[in-house]
Amino acid sequence: MPRSLHDLTFDQLREEIVAAGLRPAHAGTLWNTLHFKAMADPLAREDLLPPLRKWLTQVLSDGSWMLDVPPVSLDTASSDGLTHKFLLRMADAQEIETVIMGYTGRHTACVSTQAGCAMGCVFCATGQMGFVRHLRPGEIVAQVLHAQRSVRANGGKGLRNLVFMGMGEPLHNYDAVMTALDIICDTRGLNIGPSKISVSTVGVVPGILRMAAEKRPYNLAVSLHAATEEERAKLIPANQRWPLSDLIAACRSYNAQTGRRIFFAWTLIQGVNDTPEHARLIAELLQGLDAHINLIPLNQTDGYDGSESSDSAADIFHRILQDAGFPCTIRQRRGIDVAAGCGQLKAAKSVRRKAA
């Protein structure tokens, strides 16, 4: 199996280039081509210096190196044109989702970190698929590069924000995600600012503590969805491994060590976790934390029969949290008509395949 040039950080690429007898400046040119210009085919760059062109042609054809430029197997846009969703096909035929949400002038990409997910959240289409495998750094970077090319091809300036809220649990694939982030934030390449990036976790406690210890400068989002151990375990099997009490302790430690606010996500499910009592329990649980709470209406999936909360229940919930002093927003649903929830496009495609 060839190694991927997209797996490498700038320093690693330079080491490889120098070890191959080329000059360090060639590494700069190749990095610029792959990550700043975001070219899918670096050999198409006309001003590549002959030694670099020769090396690249050689290593790509003899199978020692490859590029992560996954083909698109499905490309859908929402009817309002604001959400674009892609299924990208990896070399082993695994398909993963990448989404671009385009608010005027500031595009956000949402990327996947695993094929499937081991965490098994009952309401999540990816969780319902089970775990297939981790993605490599290059496969994560490739999604951002694809989104960048797509935004530019549509006349946009480029991506500004990035969220790790696609398929998979980022902190269950910690090393690959952090290497991908080093590549994505490199100012000589994609240059997405760390403060414009959010990593969302279901609550992998060791990963949260590691992000704090390593001073990773990204925003942290924690998917909460329930405020008692019993209720959370019913929705999120991973709560058995990392109980809510440990998770909240880790969040307090993260706040204290980093001085950063945590963004808690709460998927509102009618009659399950959307009563005023639930809102009061959240306020009690998060007391003293520097927290922002995002309320997200449930997207229905085939494997779970819950339904989204009514607007009035969501509004009351919202108000209780605000009155308790927490900044709180109800997230607008984007691109509901392109199977907006995590893993839902892939799930919808498999259903269509079965039906065909």
Ligand code: SAH
């Ligand atoms: N594994 C990470 C990141 C991917 S999921 C995590 O769980 O945080 C991104 C967000 O989408 C999470 O907050 C998750 O709870 C939410 N989500 C998953 N399925 C959903 C659905 N059907 N409706 C609404 N939100 C959903």
Ligand code: SF4
């Ligand atoms: Fe995995 Fe996140 Fe889906 Fe849970 S919500 S199954 S952690 S992707």
